[in-house]
Amino acid sequence: MKFNAPWFYRNKQFKRALGLLAFSSLSFAAIAEPLDKSKMQFIGPLAEDMQLKPFQTPHGSAIINNLLPQLQANSDSFSIFGKKQSWQPFNKVSALTLGGLQALKFNIETVRFTQGTLTLKGVENGQLFINGEPQKGDNNSYKLALTNSTHSVIILAQQVANWNDVVIDFTPKSDTDKITLNTSYTKRLSAKQLFDAPTMSNISLAPNAEQYITTKRTYDDKTQNKANLVTELKNTDNSTIYRFEDGQPSNIIWSPDNQYLVYLLKGELKQLNRKSLAIKTLANDLAGASGFTFFNDTSLVFSWSKSPESSNNLTKHYKGLQDRWSYARTTSQLYMLDTKSGLTKALSQGPLSHSFEDLNSTRGKVLMSRSVMAMQASTHPETELVELDIKSNKLLSLGKFKTFNQAKYANKDVYVVAGPDFKNGAGRALPKSMLANNYDGQLYLLTNNGKNVTALSKQFDPSIGQLSVLENGDAVLKVTEKDTQPLYLFDLSKQRFKKLNTSVDIVEKFSVSHGRNSQVLITGTSALAPQQLKRLNISKNKTDLIWDSKPIAYANTTIPTLEEFNFTNKSGVEITGRVYVPSNLDKTKKYPALVYYYGGTSPVTRGFTGRYPFNLWAENGYVVYVVQPTGATGFGQKFSAQHVNAWGDYTADDIIEGTQAFLKQYDYVDNTKVGNLGASYGGFMTMLLATKTDLFSASISHAGISNLTSYWGEGWWGYLYSGEASKNSFPWNNADLYSQHSPVFHADKVTTPLLLIHGDSDTNVPVGESLTMYTALKLLNKDVELIEYKGADHQIFARDKRFNWWNTMLAYFDKKLKDEPQWWDSMYENK
Template sequence: MKFSAPWCHQNKLVKRAATLLTLSSLSFAAIAAPLDKSKIQFIGPLAEDMQLKPFQTPHGETIINNLLPQLQADSESFSVFGKKQNWQPFNKINALTLGGLQALKFNIETTRFTQGTLTLKGLEQGQLFINGELQTGDKNSYKLALNNSTHTVLIVAQQVANWRDVTLDFAPKSEVDKITLSTSQTKRLSAKQLFDAPTISQLSLAPNAKQYVTTTRTYSDKTQNQANTVTVLKDADDHTLYRFEAGQPSNIIWSPDNQYLVYLLNGELKQLNRKNFSIKTLANDLEGANGFTFYNDTSLLFSWSKSPESTNSLTKHYKGLQDRWSYARTTSQIYMLDTKSGLTKALSQGPLSYSLEDSNSNRGKILMSRPVMAMQASTHPETELVELDLKSSKLSSLGKFKTFNLAKYTNKDIYVVAGPDFKNGAGRALPKAMLANNYDGQLYLLTEGGKNVKALSKQFDPAIGQLHVLENGDALIKVTEQDTQPLYLFDLSKQRFKKLNTGLDIVEKFSYSHDRNTEILLSGTNALAPQQLKRLNVSKNKTDLIWDSKPSSYANTRLPTLEEFNFKNKHGVEITGRVYIPSNLDKTKKHPALVYYYGGTSPVTRGFTGRYPFNLWAENGYVVYVVQPTGATGFGQKFSAQHVNAWGDYTADDIIEGTQAFLNKYNYVDSKKIGNLGASYGGFMTMLLATKTDIFSASIAHAGISNITSYWGEGWWGYLYSGEASKNSFPWNNSELYSQHSPVFHADKVTTPMLLLHGDSDTNVPVGESLTMYTALKLLHKDVELIEYKGADHQIFARDKRFNWWNTMLAYFDKKLKDEPQWWDSMYKND
């Protein structure tokens, strides 16, 4: 009994606290407030002599949708049936009724995820669109859920009894839900802009540079995940000569004599005459055919694959390590097609797949590569480079290599791109005891039929990727140079590299002419500039702009500013990085920040957009620091070689040191509100960092590796990638590397809240890697969330999934770093 009184008193306190909590939650009443009419634009009447309004016809929805682009445009006026219409302030409208159609437009600015109800009073018939999407409501009352952005609101009015009675009211859901109206044309960057804006998906320049083809790709709310593509043929003055209407061509190539354009369309190989635009079908039923290229004026080379017949077998007997790949039993052979007769002949045969590397009609030779065996039990499967003499049908071997990327003819010799270990380490520029990273592409010259090799890039730090050979034997190459991807010209006679002035941080696609005065057609972006199409004269090293997506898709768009931020790590090595600073940032206040990295064997490039939209994150209020830790290619062989057998050792230190240096310099960043994230190897780094530091307040790992051993054995390419990342190390001879570097073995050390994201169909890093970490952290009662994307592989491509994925990451960081859980709760609280 002596304990009853204190217990009763405690119970009363609990009840009283609960009552106060209930009263507190009810203290805010959602009070609707009319929106300021002076901040709303009005236009009309549009077609005032209209006899029937769109809603009175069977095509009303289509009629309104076709008018939307003009209403949504940033122009101050436009013409309808010959009459100019001007936007004007709504508060100056004093009409009772108006004929035809009218529209209202304004921007809503939010600084956080905002919810509330928008009510349209006095509107009898109309539609509400937000950011181009039709909203559904009940009796002109619409529930809004707006993320942190600029939102364009458009109201199309079809029937109004009295415009003096028309008002717009907004009732916030809670006291934190606030909106600001704006008629300014300047808006913040949006996710839709980044994904939907036009990009060049294909380009090709004629051998004589007098014509070119581009394919432009866009997305929209109407087509959703389906891309809108437009392919056009233009002349050197950018006049459209031909537009592909019946379908979209692929594998576009030009005949060396400049007479024809050849392309694939719906399984048929077509030939377009460049002078009279007549079309001829060269071949049909080409399923599995790809990589078409001209051998001479009348002959084509291509690869033709054949997959085994599908069976309904209950079992699968694995024939080797590669048999986990869905395409492992598909074989490809090289064929030649005569464009005059349509006859095709096989140039290779057998159980091994052949890849076409290059051809030289003057030599009468074809350069091909093939695996030494169909299924190779090796972390570095061998590739054999072979040469076919077309006249004698003799096939000669030029060598077998454990590192090989591509090969091209040049004059009498052969260029090869491969790792530093090519031909017994011919390209190594490393201390003797250091293991090379063979993802770091190097350039070689094979001479005397492959007997001798000359390393050409030992003193050239950029990693070499694509390579094309010009008429004079020089090489046009695309490289990874730190966090950029520029073009270089390798002068064969002078044995030196020259950087071409593209004016782009990232060259995405390029095509070149075959005359003496070489020109290059190229597309790409800068860190703060969206996609452009340019023409470059190689001899003058001068670039002319052809097309820029910014005026059409990013006009009046606020973008962050960019600052370079480098520091020296504890080993005295400079670690580069960059910082995206939100526009209009108040530097007298503290702000949250995000730290992004990859940490695998390539740097995070400076593309304007991509899977991880740094510009968008910044415009959502985060200072974004992108760091390039030790181990990446593009910084020299010694830098990239430190990726080998490290599994995060140097990388983690660089990220932690870099974050600390970043906080020291950017004093307006809140050190207690730092998020970090990465994907794939970067997801592994996120998990690993959580076991090493508490400098971060919230972490996101997408498709990360939690157990190096299971990834090594289960991922489709796990054992191959580990051939470099864990060179000569296996679970049985270096168990410490595989266990003690695996985050799940240290899950008990994690204190940072973590979100795990993964596609449930990921073949590269199986979803089990996130499930394993999630299980460990849940059993340890850690703060962890797991979101699985159905049907998604290693990357999130589809438009709807991409938007959800971007929203999920921002919503999680808003919850953890801004103390704003509403967005996350709206997405996942009721799951």
């Protein structure tokens, strides 16, 4: 049989083109280029009289690692063994062999993912550190894979025959792998800064406001995923009185008489005398105990949980809908502990768990909440609010509610935070035809033992979150107000809200004192400002700065600029948003863009960092548009109510309209290079948008929902969330909602490249949601990728996974929006 080659192999023009293509692909030959010595700094000799170099001792690595932070510091000089040492330009060095140690320092600047080989010539015993991490090399040759960033380089030399012969070469892997050097102290924002920077993970203000507790958390390369925690007791002048050295305390509380500090440490309940600093153990064997709070000066109320004995049974017989939860059969009851004798007595009992809400020691009352039944087959399980009289042990029911978040005493009455439908819709500020979004928190006052209710926030658009009550009955509230989370003071006597001056966009944690002149300790961030610790005087409404992470972790760091961008949608409603602009923007060039939107029903807040680092994306060359589409809380009840029974209808339109308006306004954005991404409900929106529009050039869905029915039935809380998002709608009475709003039912309409990311241990949105969409798109021969994180739940927390996750998202967008596949290929395609 004679084989006939296809026509294009017999075509001369094609053969010539193929030859030229082959020649061009081979035309680049990697050439080593010496790096410019004038762009490097030199220091040495360091400890020139040392008899043995570190590598000649059994502790060489430790010696170098302890010196490294000093070499990395943004300082022109430092002292070693009493001798001042200064950095100088490397090209000015003419020394031969020097005693002690020497070091070189410079920055490598990249504008894309860059690979190549760095070679140290003339250095007989040297070590290379990039961004503080030691590099592994072979014969002073190091293979580098550098992300788009500023990379700090330290070369520590222990043995050099002649410094005039020292040359540092860089051999690029391809002609696109280019680097530049500088010795500037200014650098671009990095992922490591965002994750490792010190933050106050816990704060607590004494009742008399004369002392406070902070727990500072940091991460580093040495401890990796384990946080470094330091807890300190401080005075009002911010001086440290006591530092917890033997382990880290939890559940720190203050005695009402201001004499003691009580905390849990290694399973023991400890009491610290605030004056003498003497420590006493109050109780042991407290496994499962939590939520300690003082009832009076000598007794504590706390929650004590008991889990059933582990079973090796072959089967599990489900007792109800909640039995899918790993903790469903754990019961919690309230107890009271006498600090003088150590005796504990139970305050609640029975098969139903009781949760602590508040107490009023003057009246001898404890406020508790509990489920009406252990396993409730309802999309809105009922919560009962009960009041316990400590002396008589009598329980008084204040009501059973389908929507309930928390309760606090307001003198003899009770504040409740719940959705608009609380107490038969007492808080609704909606047309009768609209269903309320009960994730939109409202404030109520229960009086007359729960018989009467007053809705306090019907005309107040922010969504109520945390609640702390002052001695006079006024309340300090943390709310969601559009994309901010400020504090408000609710004046009970005047029944009005007053915004407190926190000077941050997002209040993260707050702690309130209980004197006449109440103060609030606050941690918070803003869109472009990292975490601060502040003290707020409520009566003066004035804030003082105590601590700021910016000069510690972000000094000399370039941060993007921020611009507000709002538009009016086709329904005449203003949709707010913000745009992060790269700090080195050149408006004569075209830039790719990323569009991000909310997950769940909460807006995307203006925190400095978090799971989705907008500032980092911008510093990697993307213009980032964060849009707050219809359905989010914090904009008023009517706005949030459109989340109900919509599953993306209004939200998708707003994202599409907003992106179009954004592209029209920002003419330096390349409208053919726009990516979009979201997580959870936002991941669902990413999939849904891919079936509705070709506006985007690449999309990422993290932990997204592809099939509303399977999520409703399989996610641990799927039926509960759907109780709001699909209120009164079920697969049997509204099949169209569950099918026609499920992206997988329209997978054939997808034309946008899509990356699906999911944790394989996600209990909220099971990984099957991404597997389902992946299966559909693969069978349809669509451009789809799936990355699964082993052992990860709905969010990516661990440091190593977080860096990989951030890199994965940027690498994918670099490939699709910048035509730079090398980063993605190095992570996945070449594996």
